[in-house]
Structure formats: C-alpha cells, structure tokens
C-alpha cells in the first residue's frame with residue numbers, strides 16, 4: 001500500500017506571485033514522495049480559523065508569508081529557536097497534531113551566502129534593513145560569527161535589532177543610519193554587503209540604496225530581492241568589480257530547509273533551484 005497523501009500549504013496574502021509550489025512539488029516528485037504543495041490566499045481575519053483547519057485536516061506542514069509571519073506564532077504549540085529568535089515563523093511542521101514553528105529565512109540566507117564565499121566567521125558584514133527578513137538574517141549571521149553593522153532608514157529599528165542581538169546572543173552589532181557618508185565609511189572596511197530591504201524589487205527596479213562609488217573590488221554584494229534576479233544593486237556591484245550573490249539562493253535554501261524539516265530527507269537543491277528559476281521566468285512574462 002502506498003503511503004497516504006501528505007498536504008503542504010503556503011498561506012499568505014497575496015500569494016499569486018509565489019514560486020514555492022513549483023519548487024516543492026518538483027522536489028517531492030524527484031524523491032518520489034506522495035506529497036503535494038499548494039498556495040492559498042488567507043486574509044488576516046481568517047488566520048486563526050485556517051490554523052484550526054490545519055489541525056482538523058491534519059495538514060502536514062505549512063509555509064507562512066506576508067502578512068502572517070509574526071501573528072501565526074501565537075497560534076502554534078511550540079517555537080523552535082530559529083523562530084523565537086527571529087520573532088517570526090515561515091515554516092510549520094505538524095508533528096502528530098502538535099504544530100511547531102520554525103524560521104528558515106535566516107539560515108537559508110546564510111547558506112546561500114556561504115555557498116558562494118565560504119564561512120562568514122570573522123567577516124565584516126553591513127546589513128541593510130531591520131524588518132522581518134533582516135532580523136532573521138541578522139541572528140543567523142551573528143550566530144555564525146559575522147561582525148555586523150546594521151543600517152536602516154528608521155534608525156531606532158536598527159538600534160532595537162542590535163540590542164536584541166546583544167541581549168539574546170551576547171554579541172555586539174553596530175547600528176548606523178542609512179546616511180550615504182556613514183554607509184560609505186562602513187563599506188570601506190566591509191567584506192560583505194547584504195540588502196535585506198525591499199528596495200529594488202519589481203516594479204521599482206531602478207532603486208538602490210548603495211551605488212558603485214561606495215563599493216570596493218573585494219566586497220561581496222548579496223541582494224535578497226530575487227525579482228528581478230539581477231537588481232540595480234547587483235549591477236552597481238558588477239560595475240565596481242565586486243562579487244555578487246543574487247536572491248535566488250536564499251529563496252531556494254529557505255525552501256530546502258523547510259523541505260528537510262517536513263520530510264527528514266535531504267532536499268534536492270539543484271532540482272528546486274531549476275524549478276524556481278523556471279517559474280520566476282514564467283511569471284515575469
């Protein structure tokens with residue numbers, strides 16, 4: 001007898017643009033698993049009912065995206081360290097009726113970066129942003145031993161994130177403003193620049209917070225925006241002779257980590273990346 005079908009869902013609002021179903025279904029197929037992944041639009045007022053439905057229907061696992069990542073945490077039975085540090089959940093596992101929240105965004109971003117440049121231990125990293133994504137990335141980077149400077153438009157948010165890292169991990173992070181001069185100075189001594197803001201995302205594709213004159217050849221520039229795959233920031237980096245890491249890597253690795261949490265099996269990264277790339281191309285037509 002073949003095992004019963006397992007259902008996985010992405011919940012968010014909106015979800016039309018997601019490539020996660022293509023990525024996960026390709027992985028399930030590659031490993032011959034009797035599993036299916038679909039995206040459903042859940043308005044905030046139905047979030048609690050949806051989680052009750054997940055329990056009632058014994059849905060095996062969920063991905064959670066904007067705007068539910070923070071609110072969903074209170075509806076679960078347990079949070080893994082990744083979710084409690086980030087203060088947000090992007091992955092849920094239904095473990096025999098117990099819903100456990102995880103956050104794979106930070107470690108997904110870290111793996112994508114380390115894939116390209118090796119360990120970040122001791123590296124000077126300038127992180128742009130202090131929102132949900134930046135927060136998850138900051139904790140993963142700090143845990144991996146990177147030395148962080150956090151630059152955000154709203155400076156109190158950068159300060160609050162640095163304080164949280166200090167309190168929860170006992171590690172120092174330096175908050176600065178998004179002011180060009182301050183940023184330029186910080187970038188002079190930096191090994192890595194990560195954009196964890198939404199600046200440069202489609203349709204505002206010509207926006208960037210950092211230009212080539214603020215970069216140096218030894219810098220690695222990583223944008224978490226993957227739409228378009230080559231952002232203005234990455235073009236500026238190429239102009240400066242800097243190495244670039246696009247946002248596809250984080251997208252694929254956060255998905256691969258979720259896949260491994262759900263299935264206990266090694267994720268077929270290459271298959272997932274090809275599916276994500278193909279779906280992004282199809283959706284941008």
Ligand code: ATR
Nearest residue numbers: 129130131132133134152153154157196197198199
């Ligand atoms: P997410 O969960 O995707 O990280 P978020 O929590 O709304 O979304 O965070 C968005 C991030 O992008 C924030 O760091 C935000 O800066 P503020 O904290 O000052 O709002 C940053 N951001 C968005 N638009 C920006 C812009 N035009 N210029 C500079 N930073 C911007």
